Amino acid sequence: MPDFCADNKETITAVNYNDSFPAAKSCLPNGTGFSSVPDTGIVPAAALKAQITALLGQAKAVAPTELRPEQTNPAETFAKNAATLRNNIRMEYCFYYKRYMYILADLLDSATKLRTGPYPEIYLQKKTNTATINSKLNQILQMLQALISIRNTELNQYYGERTGVNQLNDDLDTVRSKLVMDAKALKNAKLETDVQSAMVDYTVEKNASSRNLLAIYGFMNIVAGGLIFYLYRSANV
Amino acid sequence: MKEPFYDMTDNIANAKAYSDLELMAYLADDDTKNSFIGESISNTIQSVGASKSSKFNDLYDQATGADNNVTAAAYYTARTLDLKNLASDVDTMAVNQLNVAGINKGLAGRQAEINEWSNFNKLDTLYCMQILFICLTLVAILALFRSTGTITNTLFSFMSFMLAALGVLMLVLRWRYTNVNRDGRYWHKSRFQKQVDKSAAQSASAKPTI
Numbered sequence: 472m473p474d475f476c477a478d479n480k481e482t483i484t485a486v487n488y489n490d491s492f493p494a495a496k497s498c499l500p501n502g503t504g505f506s507s508v509p510d511t512g513i514v515p516a517a518a519l520k521a522q523i524t525a526l527l528g529q530a531k532a533v534a535p536t537e538l539r540p541e542q543t544n545p546a547e548t549f550a551k552n553a554a555t556l557r558n559n560i561r562m563e564y565c566f567y568y569k570r571y572m573y574i575l576a577d578l579l580d581s582a583t584k585l586r587t588g589p590y591p592e593i594y595l596q597k598k599t600n601t602a603t604i605n606s607k608l609n610q611i612l613q614m615l616q617a618l619i620s621i622r623n624t625e626l627n628q629y630y631g632e633r634t635g636v637n638q639l640n641d642d643l644d645t646v647r648s649k650l651v652m653d654a655k656a657l658k659n660a661k662l663e664t665d666v667q668s669a670m671v672d673y674t675v676e677k678n679a680s681s682r683n684l685l686a687i688y689g690f691m692n693i694v695a696g697g698l699i700f701y702l703y704r705s706a707n708v
Numbered sequence: 709m710k711e712p713f714y715d716m717t718d719n720i721a722n723a724k725a726y727s728d729l730e731l732m733a734y735l736a737d738d739d740t741k742n743s744f745i746g747e748s749i750s751n752t753i754q755s756v757g758a759s760k761s762s763k764f765n766d767l768y769d770q771a772t773g774a775d776n777n778v779t780a781a782a783y784y785t786a787r788t789l790d791l792k793n794l795a796s797d798v799d800t801m802a803v804n805q806l807n808v809a810g811i812n813k814g815l816a817g818r819q820a821e822i823n824e825w826s827n828f829n830k831l832d833t834l835y836c837m838q839i840l841f842i843c844l845t846l847v848a849i850l851a852l853f854r855s856t857g858t859i860t861n862t863l864f865s866f867m868s869f870m871l872a873a874l875g876v877l878m879l880v881l882r883w884r885y886t887n888v889n890r891d892g893r894y895w896h897k898s899r900f901q902k903q904v905d906k907s908a909a910q911s912a913s914a915k916p917t918i
Contacts, residue, residue, distance in 0.1 A: 473761040475768060534778045538789055546782035553775040557768070564764055572757055579749045608760060615767040622774035629781035636781070639788040646795040653802035660809035667816030674823030681830035688837040695844035702851040 476565040483573040489600050490570070492563045498526055498556075498614050499563075504607050512606060514613050523617040530556040534625035536635065560618075564611045571604045821893060828895040832882060839878050843871040 481487075494502030500522055505514045527533045532552040535545035542548075578597050585594065629635040847868050854864040891897035 473757075473765070475761070475764060535782050536785075538786055544786075546779055546786050549782055550775070550779040553779070557771055557775065560771075561768060568757075568760060568764075571760070572753060575756060576749065576753050579752060583745045583749070612763055612767055615764075615771050619767065619770050619774050622771070622778050626774070626777050626781055629778075629785055636785050636788055639785065639792055643788065643792045643795060646792060646799055650795060650799050650802065653799060653806060656806055657802060657809065660806055660813065664809055664813045664816060667813055667820060670820040671816055671823060674820050674827060677827045678823055678830065681827050681834060684834050685830055685837065688834060688841055692837060692841050692844060695841055695848055698848045699844060699851055702848060702855055706851065706855040 473568075475561050476568060479562070479565045479569060481566075481569060483569050485577075488570045488574050488577075489604075492566045496559045497563055498522075498560050499607060499610055504603075504610050508606060508610070512609050514610055519613060519617045520621075523614060523621055526556070526614075527618075527621070530559075532556045534622070534628070536625060536628045560611060560615065564608065567604050567607050567611070571601070571608055574601045574604060825893070825895050829886070832886065836879055836882060839875055843875045846871055 491497075491502055492499075499505070505518055505522070507518070508514055530552055532549060532555075535542065535549050538545060574597060578594075578601050581594050581597065630637065850859065850864050850867050853859045854861060859867075889898050889900075891899055
């Protein structure tokens, strides 16, 4: 078995070879495949796009190109969901791959034992089933191609000229320039505030000095007034 | 002489017939035929299986790579957005600090003006007290002269009255100048009658009491 089928230990028999992969995990429409596939086997692009878009939405594996504040870690969530989706596709491909290998071997073996003439019904049924399973395998491959294509489109949205990362980096540059200007202004403002604070300290000291002088002169005036009073009293006595 | 065109169609048909005949002769035996058929089926199955596996593995690897690229771009975008938001927050804080620094600068400047005004007011009061002290000293000297009989009572009274009047006049002049002409904000600035005083209300409210 190839690497992508290493974990599938299922035994395919004539009873279960025509089973379908669980629709809930299938990447094909309704789990059965596209309804209108031409003889070339190439699924119409519009149908592929509609199915892959629906599938990504259902698996919550759409690339988070627009980041919203309520999302905690959108990249990690996307990575997990995308890995789950890829794993489901791998399991589905393996599911049909094993059945296709089984029924193809059975069909070829039956074909070698056939004689000419009308083919038996069971052979025709096996042939139809083989073609159906092969068609599913091819559709899964086309779904993978569509997935790759849509991922490339999403990746381009991240690196648009005026969108995504480039726009954010432009915004970041603008904010950084403002920060540099603000830092300069803050330094100047701090210097001015320091000078003003020093001026306040200086004027407080001058006030204290003047207050001392006032106290001294107040005292001297009281002494002078007392002296006059003393002389006045002594002259009258 | 030009060679005539030789038609190879017959030779090809003959070779195919010989080959088929050889194969038919080879497969005449049932065991050999069954073995040949089994081998052919096995080869076909292997070839188909390899083709299917190869195509899927190739596309699956491409899809994984594309998903990883998108994841990396999403992380890069998210981190760049975080960085931008952080820078914006820091810038907002810086602007707030600038505003606070502006307010503080204004407050400190105004406090320095108030202190300066208060200091010069104290110096003005000190000037008045010095005048008062000089007057009292002179009166004391005159009182001493009067007690020794050097000057008469009348002269003493006159001189004392004149000194007291001089002191009061000085006090009144200083008081009037400070309260009428002096600017309420800047001590060394005078207000004039024709001058429009825009900050009269502010100066009056900001003027400290003695």
